[in-house]
Amino acid sequence: MSIRTRFAPSPTGYLHVGGARTALFNWLLARRHGGSFILRIEDTDEARNTPEALDAIFGGLRWLGLDWDEGPEVEGAHGPYFQSQRRDLYDAWFDQLVALGRVYEDSGAWRFRFERKPLTVHDLVCGEVTIDYRDESNTPDMVIKRSDGSYVFHFVNVVDDLEMEVTHVIRGEDHLMNTPKHLQLIEAFGRRPPQYAHIPLILNPDGSKMSKRDAGAAVGDYPRQGFLPQAVVNYLALLGWSSKSDEEIFGIDELVHRFSLEGVNRAPARFDLEKCKWMNQQHAMRMDVAAFTAAARPFVEAAGLPVPERFEAFAAAVQTKVRLLDEVPAALDFLLRDAIVADPQAVAKVRGLDAVPLLCGPLVGAFDAVAPWSAQAAKEAMAATAAAAGLKPGALMLPLRVALSGKTQGPDLADILELLGKDRCVQRLRDFATAVTTS
RNA sequence: GACCCGUUCGUCUAUCGGUUAGGACUCCAGAUUUUCAUUCUGGCAAGAAGGGUUCGACUCCCUUACGGGUCGCCA
Numbered sequence: 001m002s003i004r005t006r007f008a009p010s011p012t013g014y015l016h017v018g019g020a021r022t023a024l025f026n027w028l029l030a031r032r033h034g035g036s037f038i039l040r041i042e043d044t045d046e047a048r049n050t051p052e053a054l055d056a057i058f059g060g061l062r063w064l065g066l067d068w069d070e071g072p073e074v075e076g077a078h079g080p081y082f083q084s085q086r087r088d089l090y091d092a093w094f095d096q097l098v099a100l101g102r103v104y105e106d107s108g109a110w111r112f113r114f115e116r117k118p119l120t121v122h123d124l125v126c127g128e129v130t131i132d133y134r135d136e137s138n139t140p141d142m143v144i145k146r147s148d149g150s151y152v153f154h155f156v157n158v159v160d161d162l163e164m165e166v167t168h169v170i171r172g173e174d175h176l177m178n179t180p181k182h183l184q185l186i187e188a189f190g191r192r193p194p195q196y197a198h199i200p201l202i203l204n205p206d207g208s209k210m211s212k213r214d215a216g217a218a219v220g221d222y223p224r225q226g227f228l229p230q231a232v233v234n235y236l237a238l239l240g241w242s243s244k245s246d247e248e249i250f251g252i253d254e255l256v257h258r259f260s261l262e263g264v265n266r267a268p269a270r271f272d273l274e275k276c277k278w279m280n281q282q283h284a285m286r287m288d289v290a291a292f293t294a295a296a297r298p299f300v301e302a303a304g305l306p307v308p309e310r311f312e313a314f315a316a317a318v319q320t321k322v323r324l325l326d327e328v329p330a331a332l333d334f335l336l337r338d339a340i341v342a343d344p345q346a347v348a349k350v351r352g353l354d355a356v357p358l359l360c361g362p363l364v365g366a367f368d369a370v371a372p373w374s375a376q377a378a379k380e381a382m383a384a385t386a387a388a389a390g391l392k393p394g395a396l397m398l399p400l401r402v403a404l405s406g407k408t409q410g411p412d413l414a415d416i417l418e419l420l421g422k423d424r425c426v427q428r429l430r431d432f433a434t435a436v437t438t439s
Numbered sequence: 440g441a442c443c444c445g446u447u448c449g450u451c452u453a454u455c456g457g458u459u460a461g462g463a464c465u466c467c468a469g470a471u472u473u474u475c476a477u478u479c480u481g482g483c484a485a486g487a488a489g490g491g492u493u494c495g496a497c498u499c500c501c502u503u504a505c506g507g508g509u510c511g512c513c514a
Contacts, residue, residue, distance in 0.1 A: 010514050109512050146512040153514045177509040246462045267445050268507055275464040321476045397474035409475045
């Protein structure tokens with residue numbers, strides 16, 4: 001019998017990283033075992049549902065690459081996949097409970113009568129958890145149908161998992177105490193419960209609960225901040241799950257191959273944006289140039305920079321230098337524009353160096369004489385200029401970098417020389433000369 | 440408050456009774472790159488506390504502390 005998992009968000013806010021990770025784990029388990037991953041929209045709270053939230057769910061899952069085998073748009077044998085469209089089904093299941101005498105009316109709503117006994121959840125992550133339902137004060141009979149006739153989460157969630165033949169329910173630990181309620185319902189229906197796995201929550205760096213407004217909480221913010229989906233997936237997978245090895249940079253296929261519920265931790269994990277960024281850089285560096293170029297292009301365009309014909313060569317020059325894609329425009333700015341704004345601190349740092357007079361004098365002529373222009377030829381001219389003055393070529397590197405880019409950090413000097421071209425190099429050397437002498 | 444779950448470097452984690460408690464992020468130092476980033480090497484840094492059990496506990500049990508979760512006609 002094949003594994004069936006589901007992600008069942010309610011469209012009431014933005015897609016949260018916690019929800020995204022829940023979806024990821026469900027997706028990974030299904031893919032690992034060749035099962036099915038179902039997307040079900042739990043939109044029973046009409047007052048709080050919004051179309052934007054629904055778009056955020058679809059968009060977020062798609063961006064992360066978590067495709068669903070059954071659910072909205074793709075449909076499937078157990079639809080519809082919006083709870084708001086499953087009324088008839090719920091009515092039928094509710095009637096069963098009425099026939100069994102397990103519900104009673106209370107102030108216009110209907111409550112499910114719990115059996116008063118201890119209930120044990122056999123959780124794949126938490127182990128055996130027993131909650132005593134004999135203590136009625138702590139576990140009052142729950143409302144499953146509101147006085148307006150609509151059904152409550154616990155009821156529809158259980159009915160749908162049964163109807164959709166879900167075999168594994170992976171969800172946040174905040175649902176652990178709900179599970180006995182669900183078990184009671186399933187028992188009343190005379191059905192077998194799915195396997196449960198409650199995963200720990202994601203916390204803020206300070207240990208507080210991560211909510212919608214916290215940094216890094218909304219998955220929708222990641223794309224425009226320049227995160228790569230594969231990096232976010234990788235980072236999220238490692239929050240609360242361990243591959244039990246020292247490696248940690250995994251592509252999605254590798255995660256699928258390695259994933260197992262056994263590796264899931266029981267303690268909540270704090271979200272570390274720094275490590276997430278580091279991981280993004282690791283993935284960015286591993287992309288092939290064409291893919292990186294395609295991913296970086298929109299950021300450069302959005303920044304209003306001219307995108308040259310040979311953009312790929314420019315993107316390649318900064319591929320290992322950025323953590324997030326939104327750093328690309330700033331990294332490329334001096335290469336794409338005619339004029340540069342030199343960082344005063346960078347200029348100050350090199351001003352007093354012995355090599356500066358060479359840059360302002362002989363090197364300008366040496367560069368001007370290079371024909372045809374190439375990074376190699378330019379470097380040879382630079383070496384010759386240095387040698388003539390009794391300096392090592394290395395002494396010219398940093399000042400030249402500052403002269404050409406206005407910064408102390410950036411692409412490889414050879415790339416700068418090559419991409420800038422002769423005219424711009426000579427011009428910037430002249431500008432640099434006036435900058436260091438006049439101020 | 441009651442009931443659950445949890446607690447290893449600042450953070451993410453490995454360890455399933457015997458390890459100099461390992462790796463990663465961050466930070467620091469050095470090497471390589473004639474330059475920056477990358478990469479490499481080294482360093483700082485941990486078993487919440489107290490009791491047991493055991494020849495031996497981070498690992499098993501109990502208590503306390505702390506953290507998180509749940510106690511809705513929200514999901």
